[in-house]
Amino acid sequence: MKINPNFTRKHIYWTVGIIGFLVIVNLGLALWLKSSFPTFINERNDTAYHFEFEKVDYSFWSRGLTVKEIKITPKEDPFKELKLDFTAHIKEIRISGVDFISLIRHKELNASTITINQPDIVYYKTENKDTIKTQSEFKNSIHISNFKIKEANFKLIDLDRKTVLSNVNNLSVELGGVDLSKETLEKKFPFTYNTYEIQCSDFFYQINPSQEIQSKGLRVNNDLFHFADFKISMIDSTKSIKSLDPSSYRLLPQINAPEVRFHGLDWGFTKKDNFYFRATKLSLDSVDIFIPKTRNFISEKKRELGSLIPFYLAIDKIQIGNSKLEIEHSIRVENLDLEIDGVDNKTPRNLNIQKITIDQPLLTAYSNPKSKKKKTTSESFAFEDFIVLHEFETKNAEFQLKRHASSQNLMRVTGIDLDFKQIKVNPENFQNKIPFDYDFVKLKAKSFAYHPNSTYDLNSKNLLFTNGHLSFTHLEMKPKVTRRQFVKSLKKEKDLFDIKVSKIDIKSIDFGFQGNDLFFKIPEININAADATIFRSKIPRDDSSKKPMYSKLLREIPFILEVKKVNLKNSKIVYEEETESSSGAGELEFSNFNAVISNLYSGYRKKSLPDVRVDITTDFMNESTLTTIWTFNSMSRSEKFNIKGSIHSFDAKKMTPFLKPYLHATADGNLNEVRFNFTGNDIRANGDFGIKYNDLKVKLYNPKTGKERKAVNVIGNLALKSNTRDEYKEIKIKTVERKQDRSFFNFLWLCVQQGLKESVLII
Numbered sequence: 001m002k003i004n005p006n007f008t009r010k011h012i013y014w015t016v017g018i019i020g021f022l023v024i025v026n027l028g029l030a031l032w033l034k035s036s037f038p039t040f041i042n043e044r045n046d047t048a049y050h051f052e053f054e055k056v057d058y059s060f061w062s063r064g065l066t067v068k069e070i071k072i073t074p075k076e077d078p079f080k081e082l083k084l085d086f087t088a089h090i091k092e093i094r095i096s097g098v099d100f101i102s103l104i105r106h107k108e109l110n111a112s113t114i115t116i117n118q119p120d121i122v123y124y125k126t127e128n129k130d131t132i133k134t135q136s137e138f139k140n141s142i143h144i145s146n147f148k149i150k151e152a153n154f155k156l157i158d159l160d161r162k163t164v165l166s167n168v169n170n171l172s173v174e175l176g177g178v179d180l181s182k183e184t185l186e187k188k189f190p191f192t193y194n195t196y197e198i199q200c201s202d203f204f205y206q207i208n209p210s211q212e213i214q215s216k217g218l219r220v221n222n223d224l225f226h227f228a229d230f231k232i233s234m235i236d237s238t239k240s241i242k243s244l245d246p247s248s249y250r251l252l253p254q255i256n257a258p259e260v261r262f263h264g265l266d267w268g269f270t271k272k273d274n275f276y277f278r279a280t281k282l283s284l285d286s287v288d289i290f291i292p293k294t295r296n297f298i299s300e301k302k303r304e305l306g307s308l309i310p311f312y313l314a315i316d317k318i319q320i321g322n323s324k325l326e327i328e329h330s331i332r333v334e335n336l337d338l339e340i341d342g343v344d345n346k347t348p349r350n351l352n353i354q355k356i357t358i359d360q361p362l363l364t365a366y367s368n369p370k371s372k373k374k375k376t377t378s379e380s381f382a383f384e385d386f387i388v389l390h391e392f393e394t395k396n397a398e399f400q401l402k403r404h405a406s407s408q409n410l411m412r413v414t415g416i417d418l419d420f421k422q423i424k425v426n427p428e429n430f431q432n433k434i435p436f437d438y439d440f441v442k443l444k445a446k447s448f449a450y451h452p453n454s455t456y457d458l459n460s461k462n463l464l465f466t467n468g469h470l471s472f473t474h475l476e477m478k479p480k481v482t483r484r485q486f487v488k489s490l491k492k493e494k495d496l497f498d499i500k501v502s503k504i505d506i507k508s509i510d511f512g513f514q515g516n517d518l519f520f521k522i523p524e525i526n527i528n529a530a531d532a533t534i535f536r537s538k539i540p541r542d543d544s545s546k547k548p549m550y551s552k553l554l555r556e557i558p559f560i561l562e563v564k565k566v567n568l569k570n571s572k573i574v575y576e577e578e579t580e581s582s583s584g585a586g587e588l589e590f591s592n593f594n595a596v597i598s599n600l601y602s603g604y605r606k607k608s609l610p611d612v613r614v615d616i617t618t619d620f621m622n623e624s625t626l627t628t629i630w631t632f633n634s635m636s637r638s639e640k641f642n643i644k645g646s647i648h649s650f651d652a653k654k655m656t657p658f659l660k661p662y663l664h665a666t667a668d669g670n671l672n673e674v675r676f677n678f679t680g681n682d683i684r685a686n687g688d689f690g691i692k693y694n695d696l697k698v699k700l701y702n703p704k705t706g707k708e709r710k711a712v713n714v715i716g717n718l719a720l721k722s723n724t725r726d727e728y729k730e731i732k733i734k735t736v737e738r739k740q741d742r743s744f745f746n747f748l749w750l751c752v753q754q755g756l757k758e759s760v761l762i763i
Contacts (some may be wrong), residue, residue, distance in 0.1 A: 050075045065095040065111070085126055091118035095144070113146040122155045125165065149173040156205075170201035197221040210234060225262035225279070231255060234292070256288040264316075276312035287323035287336075308385045313345040329404060332364040342390075349385040358394045366404040383430040392420040408451075413463075415446030433513035442466045455480060456497075468509040475501040483535055492543040495536050502529030517605065519560035530571035530593075538579045544741045549639035549682055551632045554612070555603035563600040568593065573618075590626070593618040603634045616645075624650040639682035643748060646675045652696060664703045669696030673728065678751045684737050685747065689755025690730030696760065731759050 054069035070090040097112030149172060156166035177194025198220040206212045217228030232255040264280030318340035325333040342354030394416060401411035422439035429437050443465040450458040456477055463472040477499040479486065486496050505526040511519060554561075571593040594617045599610045614630040628645035652667040660666055671693045678687035700709045733754045738747045 048075055049073065065098050067093040067095075085124040086121060088119055088121045090116055090120075093117070110143045112144070113148065114144045115148040115150065116152070117150050119149065119152045121152065122157060124157045124161055125159050127159060145176070145178050147173070147175040147178050164206075166203070166205040168200050168203040172199045173197070195222055207232070220265075223264060225265045227257070227260035230257040230260045254290040254292070257284050257286070259283075259285045270312075274312060276314075278314045280316045282315050282318045284318075284320045285322065287320055289323070289325045291325075291327045308349070308387070309345040309351060311345070313343060315340075315343040317341055318343065329366060331366070334362045334364075336361050351385060351387045353387075353389045355391040355393065356389060358397065360396045361394065361398075363397060363399045365399070365401050367401060367410060383425075384427050385425070386427075387423075387425040389423040390421065392418070392423060394418040410451055412449045413445050413447070415444070417444040418442070433516065433518075440467055448472070455486065468507075470506040470509055471504065473503045475499075475504060483537070487537045487539060490537075490540040493536060493538065493540050494543070495534050498533040498535075500531045501527060504528075514560065517560055519562075521560070521562040523564045525563060525566045527566070527568045528570060530568060530573075532572070533574045533576065535576045536578075538577065542741060546740045547743050549632075549641070549744055551612070551634045551636055551639045551641070552682075554601065554634040555637075557602035557604055559602065560604050561600070561602035564598065566595075566597040566600060568595040568597070570594070589621055590618040591622055601634060606635065609633060609635050620647055620650065621654045624648055636681075640679075641681070641744075642677070642679045644675075644677035646673065647671070648673050650674070652693070660701065664701045666699045666701075667696060668698075670694045671696075672726075675728075675730070676752065676755060678733075678748070680736075680738070680747070680751075682738065684735050685751055686733055686735045687751070688730060689733050689752070689759060690728055691755070691759050692726065692728045693760070698760070729759055731755070733758055 050073050052071040052073075053067045055067070057066040057068070068091070070088075070093060072086075072088040072090075074085065074087070094115040094117065095111045095113070096115075098110070152168075152171035152173070154166070154168040154171060155164055157163065158165050174195075174197045175193045176196070177192075179192045198218070200218045202214070202216050203218060204212050204214045211232060211234060214231040214233060215227045215229060217226075219226040219228075232253060234254055261283045262279045262281070263283075264278075266278040267276060269275055318338075320336065320338040323336040323338070325331070325336060337359040339357045339359075340353060340355070341357075342352070344353075345351045397416040397418070399411070399413040399416060400409055402409055419442040420438050420440070423436055424438070425436045429435060443463070445463040446461065448458075448460040448463055452458065457480055459474075459476045459478070460472045461474040464470070477497060479496055479498055481489070483496060503526075505528075506522060507524045507526075508522070510521040513519070573590040573593055575588045596613075596615045598613045598615075600612060601609050603609065611631045611633050614628070616626070616628040616630070618626050620626040624647050626645060626647045628643065630641065630643040632639070632641035650671040652669045652671055656666045671691065673690075673692040675690040676688065678685050680686070699713050701707065702709055733751065736747075736750050736754050739750070
């Protein structure tokens with residue numbers, strides 16, 4: 001089929017004609033826009049800002065309008081107040097879907113999308129809060145539903161118009177469903193919108209003179225607020241500044257978080273102009289928080305801390321995973337999995353948190369070396385917040401205490417479960433030494449290990465503390481060294497202890513501060529099945545320092561201690577002593593040891609106290625019943641005491657390891673009954689000593705050579721009555737002087753010796 005050449009030519013002419021017409025129209029509109037668009041802007045611009053641009057391009061085919069090299073600056077009008085003090089330079093603005101008929105006839109800009117490319121915006125901070133009501137009608141002449149900003153840069157400048165407080169780079173913004181004729185009042189935006197998405201490559205914001213926020217990426221939309229490589233760090237230039245306001249130098253936390261996400265985000269301002277922030281969830285991964293050691297500021301002023309969170313905040317759930325917290329030279333927390341439920345901060349100053357849960361953290365504390373006492377400061381802080389944490393729970397935690405210089409492990413507690421309920425912080429209790437109150441606390445731990453020095457290990461299991469009731473089992477204080485190693489290390493005499501306790505139960509502990517004074521008040525302590533071995537070698541030289549009486553030790557405890565009763569049940573105490581001449585350690589054993597200690601109080605801030613009373617019943621050397629009542633008063637500065645007791649059916653031969661070193665004598669026979677009642681003080685004692693015995697024989701030894709004094713023994717035993725014939729013999733002993741470098745129990749033993757000398761022995 002052949003094409004009609006006349007027909008083809010005809011259509012070509014028409015096509016060329018139409019194209020030519022459109023080109024002419026396009027050129028005409030372009031010329032009109034170049035001359036009329038500036039007029040449109042100038043006529044309709046009743047804002048406080050001046051708009052300049054270099055070039056306007058028009059595309060008839062795409063219904064597009066392009067404005068290039070735009071500058072926005074405040075008008076030079078001293079009588080015009082600025083709502084926002086800023087300047088902007090925009091590389092290009094592209095407007096698509098322009099209704100040119102409306103633009104020409106009504107001088108209104110109707111379009112589908114506006115794209116702003118490469119704007120550089122500088123905003124200057126002002127002293128006065130924005131209270132200006134905008135009366136401009138310019139925005140009513142622009143009807144564009146979609147806004148896009150690409151590759152923007154933003155700077156916030158301080159009042160000095162030099163210091164950069166914030167910088168945002170490569171910012172991209174997309175807004176959908178925009179209506180410029182209305183305002184989003186709750187967000188203080190001069191327009192409304194349906195959807196939005198904001199992204200930037202990096203930004204920083206200076207929080208205060210010493211800290212700034214940084215991020216390598218930000219993405220925000222209707223539901224999500226996401227930071228990448230988020231940091232709160234200390235500004236390098238302020239590290240050496242001494243003139244910083246202490247209120248801005250209080251904690252200085254440094255935070256690193258690879259990911260920070262807010263979900264279900266909503267924010268804005270109430271009708272009363274109060275800011276609010278809501279989110280359904282905040283999640284952070286691998287957060288690293290470091291709080292450096294801060295300076296100590298000396299001040300006589302009372303400083304206002306300000307509100308902890310000065311706006312309405314509501315977050316349903318906060319999740320922090322696999323994170324770390326460190327306070328320089330003090331505390332380090334690792335493996336931190338933290339979940340916070342129901343954060344609700346109602347202004348003014350009312351923060352409620354439903355629950356905080358921490359799972360399997362490792363907490364390390366460091367003991368710092370002793371340092372010189374620093375000058376105290378009278379600076380105080382006014383705290384006005386009311387904080388309630390309804391429940392705090394830690395699961396399967398581990399705690400360790402290390403010596404800072406060597407990282408030596410001093411203490412380790414495993415399997416810790418901690419539960420607090422109704423923790424309250426308010427202006428009243430914040431000033432206390434313990435700045436919070438609580439209704440309930442429960443602490444459980446599987447094991448406890450403490451290494452106080454190179455000599456001992458202290459271990460325990462199954463620790464439980466519930467609202468003041470403390471119990472633990474299998475307590476052991478074990479030597480790390482052998483007896484020989486211990487004695488070899490000594491410069492002076494010292495006891496070596498080996499202690500095991502089946503269970504300790506402490507009821508209704510009340511502790512805290514009365515003003516600045518620490519107090520511990522305990523109605524009852526129960527110690528069950530304690531097994532203690534005390535070893536002393538007489539080979540090292542004597543410790544000649546004065547040994548204080550127990551009344552003095554209690555009186556000088558530097559805090560308030562009140563223990564009404566201590567019950568020691570089903571226990572055993574073994575005392576072993578060796579001398580250079582002994583073939584082994586002499587042993588005194590007290591089995592089935594039961595004691596009740598009453599009124600164990602310190603003398604701190606006391607004028608009078610009830611007597612301390614110790615009632616003891618025990619089996620001495622596994623065969624004889626010994627009972628003792630010992631009383632003294634902590635407030636007696638003469639250290640007055642009374643101790644009385646009795647022992648029945650005792651084999652005298654078992655006293656040989658202790659009679660021979662001190663009295664240079666041994667004895668055979670049966671002591672049917674011994675009674676004593678001694679009264680004394682820090683210097684001397686006397687009292688009554690009574691005895692009844694059968695078949696008693698005594699051998700004496702030379703104190704220097706250790707050989708038996710046979711002649712003296714023959715004469716002595718002839719003069720000694722072998723028994724008292726069931727007659728109880730009682731005497732008043734001569735006054736015994738206390739050796740100030742010996743313990744109270746040595747003093748008691750000297751009194752017993754004196755009674756034996758006067759009632760039995762002839763030397």
